[in-house]
Amino acid sequence: MDGAEARADDITLEAEVRRFLVEHPGLVRDDPSLLSELGLKPADNVVEFGHAALARVHAAHKHEASIRQQLEATARENYAAQGQTHGAVIDLLESRNHADLARRVDDLAQLRFGLLAGVVALEGPENTPAGWRVLVEGQVDMILGGHQRLHAMGFSPTALGLFGERAELVRSMAMVRLAIWEPARQGLIAFASADPEGFTPDMGAELVVFLARVVERTAERWPVL
Structure with a gap:
């Protein structure tokens, strides 16, 4: 060949x-x-797979970045709230009497936390401290939604009367039960926001509860005359 x-x-x-x-x-x-x-x-398969893989990686990265940003923002907000709460505690401890305590609660609500109002209320028409809202017996249970409820977050129409002339602006509240003196008298500390999302049922109430306990201990310094 x-x-x-x-x-x-x-x-x-x-x-x-x-x-x-x-x-x-x-x-x-x-x-x-x-x-x-x-x-x-196989160029065709690799090209197609490459686009899909890159798209998934890009989407995962965006999702991860979004979650990280949300966590960082939440951490900053919590840190700021804790700082404001600590400052509020000092303000409350400097109260001179029951009326001054109620005024300071309202001031810190507006000036420190940007809320509409902060009020302290007590059941019983007799011997209610000056500056405190007067509640009838059993009204704390009605506002909070039961005698076993210690706090409530969100909007409660039954609590609007606590905020007087500012009630029509209230869109959400944070409320904590108080028990002051011996024998204990039922009371309430309440904060109001003009934002419907200011206080929601799924929010933690730890900082508000902490402030409520400070108010209880501070109020017990003085007898009700």
Whole structure:
């Protein structure tokens, strides 16, 4: 066989191999080891997979960044709220009497926390301290929604009367039960916000409860005359 015939046979073989591969593309495409040995990869599949993978990675990164930003914002807000709460405690402890205590509760609500109002209320028409709201017996249970409820967050129509002329602006409240003196008298500390999302039922009430306990201990310094 001369050179011309050999080249003709090679061309024929190449054509047959090409035809066979076209008719059976999976033979190479679905064989990772063969692809690796040949230094090839199925371009169409890789391109399509690459776009999808990059899209998923990008979406996951955006989601992770969003969650991280939310956590950082929440941490900053909690830190700021705790700082304001600590400052509020000092203000409350400096109260000179019951009336001054009630005034300071309202001041810290507005000036420190940007709320509409802060009030202190006590059940019983007799011997109610000056500046405190007067509640009838059992009204604390009614406002909080039961005698076992220690606090309530959100909007409660039954609590609007606590806020006097500012009641029409109230869209949400944070309220905590008080028990002051011996025998204990039932009371309430309440904060009002003009924002419907200012206080919501799913919010933690720890800081408000903490302030309520400070008010209880401070109020017990003086007898009710």
